[in-house]
Amino acid sequence: MSNQKLSGSRILWECLEREGVRHIFGYPGGAILPAYDALKHSSIHHILVRHEQGATHMADGYARATGGVGVAVATSGPGATNMVTGIATAMMDSSPIVCITGQVGSKLIGSDAFQETDITGVTLPITKHNYLVTSADEVAHTVREAFYVAKSGRPGPVLIDITKDAQQSLAEFDWDAAEPRLKGYRPDLSPEKAEFEQALELIHKAKRPVILAGHGVIGSRAMAELLAFAERTSIPVALTLLGLGGMPASHFLNLGMMGMHGEAWVNTTIQEADLLLAFGMRFDDRVTGMLKSYAPNAKKIHVDIDPAEINKNVRVDVALVGDLKKILQSLIPQVEMLDRREWLDTIRKLKGDSAVRDIQNLPDNGHLYAAHVINDLWHETRDRDTIVVTDVGQHQMWEAQYYKHERPRSLITSGGLGTMGFALPAAIGAKVARPEADVWVVVGDGGFQMTMSELATIVQENLKVNIAIINNGFLGMVRQWQEFFYDKNYEATPLLSPNFVKLAEAYGIHSVAVKNRKDVLPTVRKAEDHNGPVLIDFQVEQEDSVYPMVPAGAALHEMIRRPSPLVETADDE
Amino acid sequence: MLHTFVVYVENKPGVLTRVSSLFRRRGFNIDSLTVGRTEKPDVSRMTIVVDANEDQSQRIMANVYKLVNVLLVDDITGQAAIARDLALIKVKTDQDTRSKVLELANVFRARVVDLAQDSLTLEITGVEIKVNRLLEVLEPFGLLEVVRTGLVAMRRGGEPGFQDKKKVNGRVVVDDNVSYSV
Numbered sequence: 001m002s003n004q005k006l007s008g009s010r011i012l013w014e015c016l017e018r019e020g021v022r023h024i025f026g027y028p029g030g031a032i033l034p035a036y037d038a039l040k041h042s043s044i045h046h047i048l049v050r051h052e053q054g055a056t057h058m059a060d061g062y063a064r065a066t067g068g069v070g071v072a073v074a075t076s077g078p079g080a081t082n083m084v085t086g087i088a089t090a091m092m093d094s095s096p097i098v099c100i101t102g103q104v105g106s107k108l109i110g111s112d113a114f115q116e117t118d119i120t121g122v123t124l125p126i127t128k129h130n131y132l133v134t135s136a137d138e139v140a141h142t143v144r145e146a147f148y149v150a151k152s153g154r155p156g157p158v159l160i161d162i163t164k165d166a167q168q169s170l171a172e173f174d175w176d177a178a179e180p181r182l183k184g185y186r187p188d189l190s191p192e193k194a195e196f197e198q199a200l201e202l203i204h205k206a207k208r209p210v211i212l213a214g215h216g217v218i219g220s221r222a223m224a225e226l227l228a229f230a231e232r233t234s235i236p237v238a239l240t241l242l243g244l245g246g247m248p249a250s251h252f253l254n255l256g257m258m259g260m261h262g263e264a265w266v267n268t269t270i271q272e273a274d275l276l277l278a279f280g281m282r283f284d285d286r287v288t289g290m291l292k293s294y295a296p297n298a299k300k301i302h303v304d305i306d307p308a309e310i311n312k313n314v315r316v317d318v319a320l321v322g323d324l325k326k327i328l329q330s331l332i333p334q335v336e337m338l339d340r341r342e343w344l345d346t347i348r349k350l351k352g353d354s355a356v357r358d359i360q361n362l363p364d365n366g367h368l369y370a371a372h373v374i375n376d377l378w379h380e381t382r383d384r385d386t387i388v389v390t391d392v393g394q395h396q397m398w399e400a401q402y403y404k405h406e407r408p409r410s411l412i413t414s415g416g417l418g419t420m421g422f423a424l425p426a427a428i429g430a431k432v433a434r435p436e437a438d439v440w441v442v443v444g445d446g447g448f449q450m451t452m453s454e455l456a457t458i459v460q461e462n463l464k465v466n467i468a469i470i471n472n473g474f475l476g477m478v479r480q481w482q483e484f485f486y487d488k489n490y491e492a493t494p495l496l497s498p499n500f501v502k503l504a505e506a507y508g509i510h511s512v513a514v515k516n517r518k519d520v521l522p523t524v525r526k527a528e529d530h531n532g533p534v535l536i537d538f539q540v541e542q543e544d545s546v547y548p549m550v551p552a553g554a555a556l557h558e559m560i561r562r563p564s565p566l567v568e569t570a571d572d573e
Numbered sequence: 574m575l576h577t578f579v580v581y582v583e584n585k586p587g588v589l590t591r592v593s594s595l596f597r598r599r600g601f602n603i604d605s606l607t608v609g610r611t612e613k614p615d616v617s618r619m620t621i622v623v624d625a626n627e628d629q630s631q632r633i634m635a636n637v638y639k640l641v642n643v644l645l646v647d648d649i650t651g652q653a654a655i656a657r658d659l660a661l662i663k664v665k666t667d668q669d670t671r672s673k674v675l676e677l678a679n680v681f682r683a684r685v686v687d688l689a690q691d692s693l694t695l696e697i698t699g700v701e702i703k704v705n706r707l708l709e710v711l712e713p714f715g716l717l718e719v720v721r722t723g724l725v726a727m728r729r730g731g732e733p734g735f736q737d738k739k740k741v742n743g744r745v746v747v748d749d750n751v752s753y754s755v
């Protein structure tokens with residue numbers, strides 16, 4: 001209870017503080033200046049970014065590293081529109097962020113005033129919800145609602161557009177009275193008993209079941225439950241890209257990643273299964289391959305918090321809509337322990353076959369492969385509390401294949417939108433959220449150049465972020481598609497880069513280039529020990545490709561495999 | 574197949590855009606959409622007709638529910654319901670044809686709402702097919718202007734529309750006034 005009058009700006013920061021926000025990522029401008037001015041009354045630490053897209057990715061990385069809500073701030077017009085890519089990225093990967101934008105004065109709305117953009121209109125399809133606040137007394141309940149909506153149910157980005165006059169004018173601030181009362185919003189669904197029974201029946205009947213675990217495992221904090229369920233039922237687990245870390249990679253029931261660049265035996269296992277248990281994943285086209293031939297003999301159980309995902313891409317036999325953790329908690333005591341040795345043996349044999357083609361089994365032939373870099377990075381960093389943040393492209397897939405993630409939130413990557421430029425800013429967000437963790441950026445020479453301006457943010461904020469550029473001189477993943485599907489017509493994919501070492505040094509960041517495999521481990525080790533950010537330019541084989549690959553439109557088991565000899569240059573061992 | 578949804582939404586600015594934008598974004602074609610007030614000042618009511626199969630209609634419902642401002646979605650397709658479309662039809666007439674048009678209007682129970690030297694305007698209310706039929710038979714006379722409201726619909730029987738819905742999409746809704754979103 002209180003009847004003190006505060007400006008909308010002060011109410012904004014007061015609310016954020018009460019929501020537990022310690023850091024915000026932003027960039028000022030005219031329409032948000034009153035809010036910036038009021039920051040002097042607040043304990044919140046503002047991190048100045050170099051581009052508003054960076055602010056949204058930082059908020060996203062912050063959210064993904066902790067499970068909390070990340071906050072990004074920008075001015076109206078161009079500041080707000082620069083956020084669009086980051087908002088869409090967070091939307092696709094169900095990441096809870098709150099974006100706060102300034103807006104021109106409420107009287108000017110609709111007049112095409114200087115730096116006026118209808119950002120609530122623009123972001124309508126890429127936010128979970130958004131708000132236009134035109135008066136100071138709407139600020140408190142809007143902020144509380146926004147945080148609640150962003151983090152509850154299926155999380156997602158929420159945008160609050162606040163007019164300049166709403167920031168400036170005074171209103172009574174009463175936190176308790178501003179409690180969210182959302183009549184049309186109930187994120188706490190749970191399945192009915194009959195649906196549980198149908199699911200149990202399918203599980204008990206199945207001879208060749210596979211669990212498909214996605215981002216929802218991590219979002220719902222259901223790691224322990226997933227493990228318990230898998231162990232109790234002896235059902236092997238395949239992971240989506242965003243599911244990596246949801247189950248320890250070293251666990252004997254963890255098969256690894258599925259999908260377009262998933263392990264061959266994992267995709268084959270899925271195709272041969274008679275039951276798929278989809279836990280917090282959405283049958284994205286990157287994991288199903290051609291739908292018509294997807295797991296043709298399998299019954300499907302879909303557990304997801306979002307009813308709109310049910311029967312969207314794949315028709316399922318049983319849908320359990322609700323929080324994965326709770327659903328697994330009620331399933332676990334009801335499932336029978338079954339012997340699945342035969343099925344697990346079959347899978348193990350498939351795995352033996354694939355391992356032969358693994359580039360990892362190749363002796364050092366004088367060439368540096370991205371896979372080697374990632375593998376060594378993993379060896380060196382795995383015993384520490386390490387978060388790897390990847391960008392989009394070949395290096396992203398190699399990281400997913402060769403870095404064995406044991407813990408949730410130890411991999412942060414843009415999955416659904418595949419946003420190049422994500423890694424560096426998202427890593428900054430992760431480091432701010434978890435300063436005690438080692439943060440490694442794994443990024444291509446292309447994606448790095450999209451947001452490398454944030455190097456200055458790292459330095460200004462004195463953050464220890466380690467950057468590994470997997471530099472192949474190409475927009476590698478696109479080059480790979482051109483190699484496979486466009487007769488090697490490398491149109492617009494050869495990529496000129498600056499001298500990354502000198503560039504880093506210009507920012508005052510310690511940097512080295514690595515060309516030989518034997519130098520990878522010691523360089524990574526030195527980077528970890530270096531007191532401050534480090535950038536390593538790994539100059540790798542230029543025309544290596546990611547294998548296996550399910551070409552777009554092919555069935556999941558129809559993979560392009562690494563040719564033998566492994567790569568053209570590999571026979572001089 | 575045409576599906577008819579009754580959607581109750583919070584009466585707030587921008588909600589109509591949220592609903593219609595969702596149909597566009599998910600690639601569903603709206604056949605008609607009407608919106609208006611209800612017995613509750615803070616609740617608006619939409620009747621939306623969409624061409625969709627059974628799976629799609631389930632997904633439409635789930636997606637509409639995801640909108641934070643949506644309170645309740647009722648798929649009344651194939652249910653005992655009253656559905657009405659209203660049309661104003663301006664028909665070309667002259668000395669010879671006027672009586673014929675009036676005769677047809679009579680058969681369809683359409684009302685004459687305006688009469689001029691060379692035209693006649695009718696008002697008709699009814700299920701869509703009835704309106705379509707009238708338009709068909711008037712066509713040869715020359716249609717000068719036609720406007721239709723799109724369907725409005727309501728379940729038959731004594732149950733209130735919004736307040737007492739206990740089951741939504743086969744699920745029990747805990748609070749009568751509340752829907753689910755994620």
Ligand SMILES: Cc1ncc(C[n+]2csc(CCOP(=O)(O)OP(=O)(O)O)c2C)c(N)n1
Nearest residue numbers: 393394395418420444445446447475476477
């Ligand atoms: C913003 C954006 N633009 C374009 C693409 C399409 N795209 C996907 S991967 C890729 C190449 C990435 O090249 P690089 O960053 O060098 O990484 P590499 O694949 O070589 O590891 C491109 C252009 C994208 N995903 N995101």
